[in-house]
Structure formats: C-alpha cells, structure tokens
Amino acid sequence: MAKIKPFKALRPVRDKVSLVTCRNYDDYSPAELAAWLDFNPYSFLHVINPAYLHAHKVNSEKRFKGVALKYQDFKTEGVFMQEETPVFYLYEIKQKTNTFTGIIAGTAVGDYQNNVIKKHEDTLQYRVEMFKDYLHQTQFNTEPVLITYPDSVAINTFIHLRKQSEPVYEFSTTNKEKHTLWKIDTQSEIDWLQEHFENIPNLYIADGHHRSASAELLLEENKHLGNENLNYFMSFLIAESNVKIYEFNRLIRDLNGHSNADFLMELAKNFTIENKKQELWKPENKFEFGMYLDGNFYALFYKQLDTELSNQAEACSELTKSRLGESILNNLDAQILYEKVLNPLLGIEDLRTDERISYLPGKQPISTIKNKIDEGEFEVGFLLYPSDINEIKVLADNNLIMPPKSTYIEPKFRSGLVVYEL
Template identity: 75%
Template structure:
C-alpha cells in the first residue's frame, strides 16, 4: 500500500519557465556554468550556485544561507510563485529517442522506512548528512526522487486522457527536449490517484537514493517540530516500462603492474576473448563485455554464468568486479579509488576510445545495461548493487517544481 499526497508547490511563472529551469548542477562543466550564470539572470543556477561562491572560499553554512537568500529573492521578484492549494502534477519529457511521462507527488518517509518504497543502491553517509543539512537550512528541494511503479492500465488511461487537457507549461530546452506540465488539482482526480496508488504494494527508487535517505534523516532530526511537510519527500513517479536504463562503463588508469599479454592471459581464465580490432563493439547480451586496450577492441564472453546462483552474483557489474577489477586490477573501492572512472552508457564508445588513446587511461570496459527486473529483484531481496551500476533516465529539471519543507 503506497501513499502519495498532493503538495503546495512553488514553480516558475509560465512566461519564464524556459529561462528558470536548468539541468542538475553537477551536469554542467565549469565553463558552461559560468556562461549560463553570466547570460541568464533567471536561471535557477543562480539559486543553487550563489554568485559570490565563484570569487571566494566560503563555509558550507554560509553557502546554504546564500542559496536560501537567492531563493527568497526569486520569490520576491515573482520569478517563482506558490500554488494556492496542494496539487499533483503530470509531467512529460519528450527526448530525442523516448518520451517519459509521470506524476509529481509527495511520497511517504514512513513508507520508505517500512520498505514499501524499496532501494537497490547503497549511500555514502557524508553525502546523506550534507544534503540533510542543505534541506534543513534552505527549506526546499527541487530535485525529486525518481520512483517506478508497476505498469497499470488504469493509470496509463488516466494519463492519456489528462494529456489532452490544456497544460500550464509547454516549452523547449537547449538540448532539444520538450517539457509539458499539467496541474492535477480537482479533488476527484486527487482522490482517484491516491486510491490507485494505495493498491500498489511497493514502489522502487530508480534514482535518488541519497535524496530519499536525507529526507528520512531530516525527518528523524526535526519531526518533533510538528512540520508535516517533513513526513514526505517529492518524487517523480513513472511506470517501470517507461524508464530508460543505461549502463555505466568503466575506464581504468593502469593494468596494476601487469603487461598487456599477462593481463589478457589472466582474463582468458574467465572469458572467451575475441579480437574486434577497430570495430566500436558493445555488448549485445547479458554476460558479455566490451574491452578497449592498446588500440584494439575485444569482446569478452563470460564462461561461468551457469555456476552462479544469486541475482547479485549474476549482475554484469558484479561479475566484472569479482573477476577483473578487484583480483586483476587491484580495485577494491569502486566509489573512491582514483584509478577508476565511469562513463554513462548513453555516450558513444568512441568517448572511451578517445580517453584511452590520449594516454590518461589504459583500459576500458563496456557493460550490457541492467534491466528493471534485476533492479527489482535486488531490492526485493534487500541487496545492494555495485556502485555506478545504472544510469537511469529521465532526468528532472531543477527549478521546475519546488517542494518546500
């Protein structure tokens, strides 16, 4: 039984929404960030990256206060306005190859604690605490947790019919995506959605494990204050068939003292190796891996897949770690080892080739994407996937909808 609630959101005025909303802060290079801050005074980047932080070193506490101050400026200048009453939203992203549609709602911290909302990734405590402090001091969040639910004919029908109505936003972004937002504000629609989600036994976090963990930590810290907004966190709920799951590919700086020939010989103990020369080869199936080394591509076919039984052991990311990254290349900590970096699978394999050819990295591995069934099975068994196992879309635009605490 999954509980969702409408909430009194803060959002941009319709005439400025295309200027206000932005990609996630971490998605910008330093040069791109500076250009947007200089070019666009309405960008939400001014809120999440206060201008003075460019010119001086400041404490985290002062930075968070600067975020809150700039956020209040945006509200005072009527760049951002508040809803009159709690609502749900229907949000559609038309990307180049796929359209994503979901519901923006508040989801329950209690459901999260009781594992009705299930997780498949581990979190870093310092990141959880840092974002908790951010929420506590700024009093708002604009990046929802991406949560999947089992496909429902009834909900799909509701969404299809609702999309025929007049949206409150319809705008394009520089990356050629189209964004459309509808307000769901009648009591009958709100009741209907809540009743249908109550019939869903479990929800699954696709992206945003740190944000949901921070929301729980803030709730435990401040629940004595009686602020009911802390009982929920903003989520973007999307049918599980509508998410796009990419792999994270791995690039490693060295062969841990091994020669190329010795490394390939050791690989052959667990993989059938086929040379692909200059073919930009990517895995076509589970238990297949691509490798780029010394100017050539290789296809690696895992030999031992019939011997593994647990869902975790059968994950391609775990197989690569257990057979190559840890025992051969000496990488133990996938999160913090500076010898390994990650490239989202939506980027071309040629990016990996170029990085290795430039000499900073020595070998790269391409993985086959995990599917939603594997993610759910991992979560249902209270297991944790290896770090950087999935890169999941859609990605939400900052500043589109704000949940105030």
Template identity: 70%
Template sequence: MAKIIPFKAVRPAPDKVALVTCRMYDDYTPTELAAWLNFNPYSFLHVINPAYTFTHAQKITPEKRFKGVTHKYNDFKKENILIQEDKPIFYLYEIQTKNNTFTGIIAGTSIEDYQNNVIKKHEDTLQYRVELFKDYLHQTGFNTEPVLITYPDSTEINTFITLHKRNKPIYEFSTTTKEKHTLWKIDTQTEINLLVEHFESIPNLYIADGHHRSASAEMLYEQDKSTGNPNLNYFMSFLIAESNVKIYEFNRVVRDLNGHSKDDFIKLVADNFVIKDKKRELWQPKHKYEFGMYLDGRFYALEYKHKEKIKGVLENLDAQILYDTILHPILGLEDLRNDERIDYIPGKQAILHMKEMIDEGEFEVGFMLYPSDINEIKLLADNNLIMPPKSTYIEPKFRSGLLVYEL
C-alpha cells in the same frame, strides 16, 4: 500499499519557465555554468550556485553557501520569478527527447513507506553525502530535485494519464538540449482522490534514481520531526511506470593494469572469459554476460565462461561479475566508490569518448557493459541487496527549478 499526497509547489511564472529551469548542476562544465549565469538572470542556477557571486578563489563554508541559496531563493519569490500554488495538488509531467517520451506523476511520497520498505532501494549511499544534503534541506527549507520512483505498470493509471493529457497544460516549452517539457495540473478533488486510490492498490514502489536524496529526507525527518512540520513526513518524487524508464550502463575506465604487462593481463582475463579480438571495430556488448574491453588501441569481446554456475541474485549482475573476475582480483580495485584509479562513463555517451580517454593516456583499459533491466533492479531490491556503485544510469532526468517542495 503506497501512499502519495498532493503538495503546494513553488514553480516558475509561466512566461519565464523556459528561462528558469535548468539541468542538474553537476551536468554543467565550469565554462557552461559561467556562460549561463552571465547570460540568463532568471536561471535557477543562480539559486543553487550562489557562490558564483563571490570571489571565485574564495573558500565558502557549506553553511555560508546554504544561506546564500536561501537568500537567492527568497529573492526569486519576491520578484515573482517563482510563484506558489494556493492549494496542494499533483502534477502530470512529460519529457520528450529525440528518442524517448517519459510521462509520470509528481507527488509527495511517504517517509513511513520508505522506512517500512514499501519504497524499496537497490543502491548504497555515502554517509557524508546524505548528511550534507540533509543539512542543505534543513538550512534552505526546500528541495527541487525529486526522487525518481518506478511503479508496476497499471492500466488504471495509464488510462488516467491518457485522459488527463487532453487538458490544457500549464507549461509547454523546449530547451537548448532539444527536449520538450509539458506540465499539467491535477487539481480537482475527484482526480486527486482517484490517483491516491490507484497508488494505494500498489504494494511496492522502487527507487530508480535519488537514493541519497531519499535517505537525506529520512535523516531530516528524524532530526526535526519534533517540530511537528507535516511536510517533513514526505519527499517529492517523480513516479513513472517501470516500462517507461530508460536504463543505461556505466562503462568503466582504469588508469593502469596493476603492474601486469598487456599479454599477462589478457592471459589472466582469459581464465574466466572467451576473448575475441575485434581489432579497431567500435564494438559493444550485445547481450547479458558479454563485455567489451578496449586496450592498447584494440577492442575485445569478452564472453563470460561460467554463467551456468551462477547461483546468487547479486552474482548474476554483470557489474558484479566484472568486479569479481577482473576489477578486484586482477586490477586490485576494492573500493569502487573512492578509488581514484577507476572512473565511470554513462553508456549514453558514445564509445568514442572512452576510446579517446584511453588513447590520450589518461587511462589504460576500458570496459563496456550491457545495461541492466528493471527486473534485475527489482529483484535486487526485493532481496535487500545492493548494486555495485555506478551500475546504472537511468532516465528521465528532472529539470531543476521546475517544481519546488518546501519543508
């Protein structure tokens, strides 16, 4: 039984929402970031990146940075750039991109559910990142990046969403990335109660994106629960039907062949794969157990030979197969999170991007994967198993500054 609650969000003034909201901070190049901060005084980037106002060469401690975030956030509230709801409510949020439409519910989800595995995980976390974001939450007192959580498709929730979209939204705006964003309030007690009941009938929720944010929320709860602050018992989530998420792969690029010649490397790969030389064709995998490889100006199709021998859930994952057969035994990669010899490219990016990185000499070989599906993710989570790092790139991505959950 999944528990969700409404909350008193802080959000942009309606006339400024398109100016305030921004992509996640890491999505901006330094040049883009500087341009947006110089051009747009309303951007939420000014809140999450207060260090920009300091001398660029100056080293800033996390504590000083977090204080700067808090100060700028309070300035935005004082200037009525950000306003607060007068009562706890839910929201319905829709993102329309060129190729997809994503629609879901924004609510508070339960730390207790997270601890009791009602909310299930499939990715590992890095302790230092969890602790750093926990300190950020503790010192700033707010979060604007919800955890993306999926739920099994529900006729009742789908009907609720369809009917509610007939109402007038509080926001409807477009962005420079050619996305359309629409937000509706769910604020009548009847609707709130109905939505709570619908989710109470769902046995499990699954984290799609935001494992570090949810782990940080739990750590903050354990640290500060003695204060009696009820907001610590929940974290903001964007709940979306599992059929509505879009899962991309992460492709891999490696800087060297671990001392192997090209010919020897290909012979070693051939122990586990049927190799087809695609020459200069921009080739990508078409199905599971198939991999692409780009090496020395040529593309290769790799078909895994031993799929009928696979027994375990984790061993069936394409990212794990690549690690077990090539990355670890041949290329000598062990720590996929921290080894500087490997990097990752979201499958959403054109394959030409990977080709250029290798052609320019920064990397020597690249591997393309077929994307996982939601059933693989759920099966891993149900068996308390963890995906290899950078196995999935999942959409939708939330706009920073659209809604703020205060602690």
C-alpha cells in the same frame, strides 16, 4: 499500500519557465556553466550555486545559506509563484528517441522506513548528512526522487486522457528536449490517484537513494517541530516500463603493473576474447563485456555462463523471486567484472572511493571511452550490458544492494521546475 500526497508547490511563472529550469549542475561543462550564469539572470543555476566564481572558498554552511537567500530573491522578484491549493502534476519529457511521462507527488517517509518504498543502492553517510544539512538550511527541494511503480492500465489510461487537456507549461530546452507540465488539482482526480496508488503494494527507487535517506534523517532530527511537510519528500513517479536503464562503463587509469600481454592472458582464464580491432563494439547480451586497450576493442564473453541463471535474470516469475536474489546479485555483470577483473587483477577494492577508477554513463558514445584512453588519461576501459528492471526489483525485494555505479537511469528532472518547500 503506497501513500502519495498533493502539495502546494512553487514553480516558475509561465513566461520565465524555459529560462529558469536547468539540468543537474554537474551536467554542465565549466564554459557552458559560465555562459548560463553570465547571460541568463533567471537560470536556477544562480540559486544552486550563487557564489560560483568563488565556490572553492565557501564552506558548506555558508554556501547553503547563500542558496536559501538567492532562492528568496527569486521569490521576491516574482520569478516563482505558489499554488493556492495542494496539487499533483503530470510531467512529460520528450527526447529524440524516448518519451517519459510521470506524476509529481509527495511520497511518505514512513513508506520509505517501512520498506513500502524499496531500495537497491547503498548510501554514503557523509552524502546523506550533507544533503540533510542542505535541506535544513535552504528549506526547499527541487530534485525529486525518481520512483517506479508496476504498470497499471487504469493509471496509464488516466495519464493518456489527462494529456489531452491544456498544460500549464510547454517549452523546449537547448538540449533538444520538449517539456510539458499539467496540473492535477480537482479533488476527484486527486482522490482517484491516491486510491489507485494505495492499491500498489510497493514502489521502487530508481534514482535518488541519498535524497530519500536525507529526508528520513531530517524528519528524525526534527519530529518535535510537528512540520507535516517533513513527513513527505517530492518524487517523480513513473511506470517501470517507461524508465530507461543504461549501464555505467568503467575507465581504469593503469593495469596495476601488468603488461598488456599479461593482462590479456589473465583475462583469458575467465573470458573468451575476440579482438575487434577498430570496431566500436559494445555488449549485445548479458555476460558480455567490451574492452578498449592499447588502440583495440575486445569482446569478452564470460566462460562460466549458467544458462539457467541467465534465463532467470531476464524473466523472474513471482514464484522464484524470493529465492533468486543472491543468484542474481552474484551474476550481475557489474559484480562479475568486479570479482573477476577489477579487484583481483587491477587491485581496485572500493568502487566508490578508489581514484584509479572513473565511470561514464552508457548513453554517451563509445568513442568517448576511446578518446579518453587515447589521450592518455586512462589505460583501459570496460563496457557493460545494462541491467533490467526485473533484476533491480528482485534485489530490492530481497533487501540486497547492487554494486556501486551499476545503473544510470532516465529520465532526469530539471531543477527549478517544481519546488517542494519544507
């Protein structure tokens, strides 16, 4: 049973919301970041990185205290307002080709600890510790964990009907997205949502494993305070059919001493290779890989394709899920590429820390990989076919972890839209 809770959120005042909210800090180029900070005094980027011009001179503790002070400035100046009572929100992100709609709520740290909220990624302890320190110093969070739930006709109907009402926000952003936020504040609606989520046996983290782990660590270190807000972390709950899963493509700086000809010869032991020349080719099915090397695109077809496993990965019945975890993990495209190419041929052992490998979200154009390699920064690039939600769920159900950088999942939440105070 999944427990969700309304909370007394802070959010921008209506006339400033489009100026306040921003994308993830790392999504901005240096020039774009400087422009927003120089010309938009309301941007939440000022809160996230208040000493941006001298960030390299500021240690983490001072930076986090600076974030807290700047956030208080925004509150004092009337940029934010606080809800009078605990509420849920319904939030829609409309892109050119995708529309995402979900519920913003508090989810229970206890559910995370008891595996009601399931995980499919590993975490780095230093990142968990760092974000825990950030939460402790700033006393707020505006980056919800993206969590999926099994599609529910009842919840889908509720969302459809609720979207017919007047929103509290409706605004567009410079990356051509439309954002709409509705407040769910009547007790009957709150009770209804809580009851329906209690009937859902499991939720699944799509994005935000480090944030979830940090919330758990913060609670464990501060249980003695009796702060009820620490028992929950803010989440954006979205039906599993409504998430968009992209792959992470791989860029490698060198061929680990191989010549191009030798590398292709080694690849041919495990892959059927087709030279696509200048065609911007990307995989169309599982067990297919794209490669860009020395000015040419190649299609790589994995030779050890097990048809039964392929079918299992695409559609896992409830009967087979419990015994498919290891098979699906071993047959993830990201795992195959690591075990057959990246590790044995290119000498990459740790996908998280090796400086010879870099990652590019699959939503970026194929030409981006070509350009980076043609410019000489990298030697070879690999394109993968994206995993699906069934693979993620089966692995999570069996307490198994996907290889690092296996999935890039949307939607991405805008910072500063809704704030959960601790």
